[in-house]
Each structure stands twice: as C-alpha cells, then as structure tokens.
Ligand SMILES: [Zn+2]
C-alpha cells in the first residue's frame with residue numbers, strides 16, 4: 182500500500198478520523214464536514230451526500246501504515262488538533278445560528294454578533310469570522326463597509 186491510498190482528496194494528507202459517504206468515498210471527518218457547509222455533493226463523484234459514517238477499517242489501515250513508516254506518534258497529535266478545529270467550527274456555527282434565530286434579517290457588525298453571543302474566546306471569534314466569510318460566498322451572508330466597518334446581513338437561509 183502506498184501513501185496515496187491513505188490520503189484524503191480534500192486536505193491531501195493522511196486520513197484523520199476517516200468517514201465514508203453514501204457514495205462510498207472516504208474523507209477526514211473534519212474535511213468533509215467543512216466541505217458540506219457549502220456543498221452537498223461529494224468532491225470526488227458529485228453525488229449527493231446524505232450521510233457519513235466512521236470508516237474504522239480505513240483508520241486502522243492508516244494508523245498501521247503510519248506506524249510502519251515511523252509516523253505513529255504524529256497521528257494522535259493530528260487527531261487532537263483536528264478535533265479541536267471541529268469543535269470550534271461547531272461552536273462558531275452555533276453562534277451564527279443563534280444570531281439568525283434571534284432576528285430574521287439581522288444586520289450588524291461582527292462585533293455585535295459576537296457580543297450578542299458573549300464570545301470571549303479569541304479562537305472562537307476567529308472561527309466565527311472565517312465561517313461568515315465562507316457563508317458570504319454562497320450568499321447566506323452579505324457584507325458591506327459602512328464607515329470602514331464590516332457589517333453582515335444574515336439572510337436566514339438556515340431556517
Ligand atoms: Zn482531509
């Protein structure tokens with residue numbers, strides 16, 4: 182088996198917490214959850230993704246391959262940092278959904294969104310900001326500069 186057999190086609194690195202989609206393709210759990218924020222199709226075959234389940238066999242194969250190649254210890258570190266990223270992404274989504282639920286067509290600055298949700302953590306703040314920019318690309322969020330300030334309009338596309 183070669184390294185590419187254990188590579189996620191999204192991050193081009195070895196699978197971390199691999200999951201298999203309904204079309205049979207495998208990706209890192211974090212990579213595919215990030216992808217499905219904006220797209221509902223598989224990045225490999227374009228079929229609609231309806232669910233993902235853990236691919237434990239691929240995970241043990243990946244781990245064995247890493248151990249055989251002297252990279253066994255890096256896997257657990259990668260897994261931890263990946264889970265932390267996932268946690269922040271989930272929490273940032275909650276912050277944005279909360280802002281959406283409070284007001285149908287919310288217009289405010291990032292600071293207002295964050296203060297309404299009492300976000301004090303810097304990493305979470307950055308993640309909220311990053312997600313809002315992602316949402317902007319699919320038209321869920323508008324942004325514009327008012328007096329040099331970035332303001333967001335949440336369009337309520339989640340409702
Ligand atoms: Zn990946």
Ligand SMILES: [Zn+2]
Pocket residue numbers: 202204205206223224225226227228
């Ligand atoms: Zn697929």
